[in-house]
Amino acid sequence: MADDAHHGHDESFLRKYIFSTDHKVIGIQYALGALVFLLFGFTLVMLMRWSMANPNQAVPFIGGFLETLFGEDAQGGVITPQLYNSFGAMHGTIMVFLGIVPLAVGAFGNYVVPLQIGAVDMAFPKLNMASVWVYFVGGVVMFSSFFIPGGPAKSGWTSYAPLAVIDAASAGQTFWLVGMIFLITSSLLGAVNFLVTIIQLRAPGMTWMRLPFFVWAQFISSFLLLLAFPPLEAAGVMQLMDRVAGTSFFMPTGLVVSGEAYSAVGGGSPILWQHLFWFLAHPEVYVLILPALGIVAEIIANNSRKPLWGYRSMVYSVIFLGFMSFIVWAHHMFLTDMGVIISAFFQTTTMIISIPSVIIITALIISLWGGSIRFNTPMLFALAFLPMFGIGGLTGLPLGLSGSDIPLHDTYYVIGHFHYVVAPGTIFAMFAGIYFWFPKITGRKMNEFLGKLHFYPSFIFMNGIFFPMLIQGIAGVSRRLYDGGEYYEFSESILQLNTVMTHSAFGLLLAQIPFIINFVWTIFRKTREGEGTRNPWDATTIEWTDADSPPMGHGNFAVVPQVYRAAYEYSVPGSDKDFTPQSEPDSK
Amino acid sequence: MSVEIPYITEPRPDTGLTLAKLGVWLFLASEVMLFGAFFSSYVVLRAGNTWQDFAFGPAPVVQDAESDEGDEWAEEEAASDETEDADEHAGHDHSAHDASAHAADNAGSGHDDHADLHSPLQTAIPMATFNTIVLITSSVTVVLAYASLLLNNLGRFRFYFGLTIALAFVFLGVKYVEYTSKFAHGYFPATSPLLALYFTMTFLHVLHVIGGIVVLAYLVGPGTKMWKTNPAQFTGRIEAVGLYWHFVDLVWIFLFPVLYLL
Amino acid sequence: MSHDHSPEAVKKEVRVYLGVFGALLVGTIVTVLASYLKVSTALGIFIALVIATVKGSLVACFFMHLRSEKIMILAFLLLMLVFFVVLMILPIGMQMDTFTDNISP
The missing domain is CATH 1.20.5 (Single alpha-helices involved in coiled-coils or other helix-helix interfaces)
Structure with missing residues (x-):
């Protein structure tokens, strides 16, 4: 591999950082793209929250800019219902498909998985480059829809037909569909690559039951992406046909829009779109959460200095979770005139799928028992993940039963539930992962003080945003109102919560400043004396013990490691140190 | 670059697979789900309509009978954010009117000219049958090409691969004639659910054929160089592209009866 | 089987391929003819799908070598x-x- 380092000097900047086939560079490309989109999606929702707390008032500071950009839709700098709908649709799309999935799978998966299994690269490096570039094109298409006449898609991140189809006057929805087709293709290429890599390129001795849990989580996520995404791609093509070729895949017979018969011939089924959409989008929820669980498992084992409690049951749970996630999707559709037999089926499967999640979370909590816990920044985020994901999961149970789902479905309760899973849940796990693997990428740990200044306010404000949503939801506030329910009598008593949420959202934005400073500063500061050691966290997995930090160029390992033991052998009795690396042979 | 990824030519001992083979099979699994979604849509749309409506398109609806109600729903749709249920109402609301609308109109409009036809695709059955045979033959030639490589006969490999590409072009040519004759008869994707499915599914299939031609042409052209330097990897590539080509054939084997004959 | 790449084995495989080819042609003709049978729609669909499944399985098992995968x-x-x-x-x-x-x- 010395040979490789030598080659590294010959590579041009373009080849090394832009059109790279090295999984580590690709992981960083995904990470930077995803973080920028997360911030952008967050900005959109800040504007929405402004509108909900202060309906029909001009947005301070950037109102003029909005009016220049969106014209009538932002008359006088006010968020109009039209603009609110656009922002809502794009917030969901950007956060899920351009933010969290690329960060959780594209970035962490790409960077960490080959290192953790002892592979020199992904199985198909060129395909890997193709997938990041297709993602980039998809992102550009989505982003450019903000600048076309009529603005971006307005029909929700779910793009339900016929609403998404009849809005043919503006091209926003068409851009959305084309962008989605690119993003889906990118994910499919990535999924094939991950599966082949994990199956084929494990280092000698790295058996399935010795894999770090994070790798298992990525493996199942990739499997979900591989089989669940194609139906949405098909649905996207069909909706595109409905919009541009006038077909009626999703357009019912005799549709009347604004008093006039809709021009398409009809005979289609709007419910069909929902089926194909949720056939992806439910497994997608697990694609959002499984890598997060994997990251949290790594960090908890490492910082409680104990093996994961019940590793095997966690692995079996995650496999079962992946399987079940394909047959629960219609619990998103209880309002669609569903008969009792089908409804009973989906309610049952939904209750069953909660069991493996509970097993995993319980195993993680028990893993803490009796550990000598180090409360560093990654660990704080990982620990906060547990109760936050717990609240998200438990509030989901009433939504899995049609009796309680029907009154709750169109309220803020659903928004609160879902965001508890992905915002203080997944995003906290992502932050934990960034703090944890930063020394791997740069050779330098991020600053602990700034890290804590990031964590504590974020934790408080996250709850300040999402807990009131559950309260409002149970009180019956609709989740689709640009004015936050101002004109409804029943919502009067809980309306001031809108102000709480908006202030919390602003607080959350401020709480990210220490993170951004920390992130940029750590990248550019000098390496201190004693830093840049291989294994700053005293971890057992081979990405720390057998590769340099920061890693050497393309090729990862000076010698491909031989693996002798399970992933989390911390505090082994009789050992001279409190961690035993996977690549350390038995002393006997 | 000198990064050497293992198991490109030699199978990994414990799984018995090379990277390319596993990769292609996983890709094909996802392709099955892609076409599966279309077949599922076929089932839903066909079951949701009478055959006449499905094949030739529902008759236009008399508008004034329901414009008031429609207006109301349309307004609600515009005001709502994600509108899952608004769609719902729109769908069901109108399906309730289907019967009356049909009674009013079933006798009129273009339906009469099709009286002798069971399906708008009926006239294309001979062409489609011919295409089925063409595609099956091309599948055989691909597997014979692979066998020729195993027998170290590069010349015969080239012959069979060339034949495959020629057959693929024949398939595309017939498809072109078929599409243009459909357009000439006034059958467009917007005409009926069946035709929408027909054009979308077959065109997606045609895209797969075109993609296949590109890869086949590369491998029998500039890509053949690898046979000299690394015959095992080259054979692996031929096997992988062969698997893809058989899959394209396999999809057609289902598309043909479902679209043309049922 | 197909993973035995000795010339004899490959030549034997080739004969199998040609046999499968014949079966697929017959299957295609039978499907088309069956569609002209005056049977109920449900039975017609059933027959066509059974033939298609048989043909598809032949392609998958022999051409794609699934039977020895x-x-x-x-x-x-x-x-x-x-x-x-x-x-x-x-x-x-x-x-x-x-x-x-x-x-x-």
Whole structure:
């Protein structure tokens, strides 16, 4: 591999950082793209929250800019219902498909998985480059829809037909569909690559039951992406046909829009779109959460200095979770005139799928028992993940039963539930992962003080945003109102919560400043004396013990490691140190 | 670059697979789900309509009978954010009117000219049958090409691969004639659910054929160089592209009866 | 089997390929002829799908060598088949079992 380092000097900047086939560079490309989109999606929702707390008032500071950009839709700098709908649709799309999935799978998966299994690269490096570039094109298409006449898609991140189809006057929805087709293709290429890599390129001795849990989580996520995404791609093509070729895949017979018969011939089924959409989008929820669980498992084992409690049951749970996630999707559709037999089926499967999640979370909590816990920044985020994901999961149970789902479905309760899973849940796990693997990428740990200044306010404000949503939801506030329910009598008593949420959202934005400073500063500061050691966290997995930090160029390992033991052998009795690396042979 | 990824030519001992083979099979699994979604849509749309409506398109609806109600729903749709249920109402609301609308109109409009036809695709059955045979033959030639490589006969490999590409072009040519004759008869994707499915599914299939031609042409052209330097990897590539080509054939084997004959 | 790449084995395989080719041609003709039979729509669909499945299985087992493929691939395909069936059955199942039907027979 010395040979490789030598080659590294010959590579041009373009080849090394832009059109790279090295999984580590690709992981960083995904990470930077995803973080920028997360911030952008967050900005959109800040504007929405402004509108909900202060309906029909001009947005301070950037109102003029909005009016220049969106014209009538932002008359006088006010968020109009039209603009609110656009922002809502794009917030969901950007956060899920351009933010969290690329960060959780594209970035962490790409960077960490080959290192953790002892592979020199992904199985198909060129395909890997193709997938990041297709993602980039998809992102550009989505982003450019903000600048076309009529603005971006307005029909929700779910793009339900016929609403998404009849809005043919503006091209926003068409851009959305084309962008989605690119993003889906990118994910499919990535999924094939991950599966082949994990199956084929494990280092000698790295058996399935010795894999770090994070790798298992990525493996199942990739499997979900591989089989669940194609139906949405098909649905996207069909909706595109409905919009541009006038077909009626999703357009019912005799549709009347604004008093006039809709021009398409009809005979289609709007419910069909929902089926194909949720056939992806439910497994997608697990694609959002499984890598997060994997990251949290790594960090908890490492910082409680104990093996994961019940590793095997966690692995079996995650496999079962992946399987079940394909047959629960219609619990998103209880309002669609569903008969009792089908409804009973989906309610049952939904209750069953909660069991493996509970097993995993319980195993993680028990893993803490009796550990000598180090409360560093990654660990704080990982620990906060547990109760936050717990609240998200438990509030989901009433939504899995049609009796309680029907009154709750169109309220803020659903928004609160879902965001508890992905915002203080997944995003906290992502932050934990960034703090944890930063020394791997740069050779330098991020600053602990700034890290804590990031964590504590974020934790408080996250709850300040999402807990009131559950309260409002149970009180019956609709989740689709640009004015936050101002004109409804029943919502009067809980309306001031809108102000709480908006202030919390602003607080959350401020709480990210220490993170951004920390992130940029750590990248550019000098390496201190004693830093840049291989294994700053005293971890057992081979990405720390057998590769340099920061890693050497393309090729990862000076010698491909031989693996002798399970992933989390911390505090082994009789050992001279409190961690035993996977690549350390038995002393006997 | 000198990064050497293992198991490109030699199978990994414990799984018995090379990277390319596993990769292609996983890709094909996802392709099955892609076409599966279309077949599922076929089932839903066909079951949701009478055959006449499905094949030739529902008759236009008399508008004034329901414009008031429609207006109301349309307004609600515009005001709502994600509108899952608004769609719902729109769908069901109108399906309730289907019967009356049909009674009013079933006798009129273009339906009469099709009286002798069971399906708008009926006239294309001979062409489609011919295409089925063409595609099956091309599948055989691909597997014979692979066998020729195993027998170290590069010349015969080239012959069979060339034949495959020629057959693929024949398939595309017939498809072109078929599409243009459909357009000439006034059958467009917007005409009926069946035709929408027909054009979308077959065109997606045609895209797969075109993609296949590109890869086949590369491998029998500039890509053949690898046979000299690394015959095992080259054979692996031929096997992988062969698997893809058989899959394209396999999809057609289902598309043909479902679209043309049922 | 197909993983034995000795010239004799390959030549034997080639004869199998040609046999399968013949079977596929026959299957195609039979499908077309069967579509002219005066049977009920349901039976017609059933016949056509059975023939298509047989033809598809021939292609998969022989041309794609599935009959001697490694367990890993077969396992993946089996899982895919399960989800494929789910995708085919549940949407239409829901269309046939609606709440309004339940309350107004």
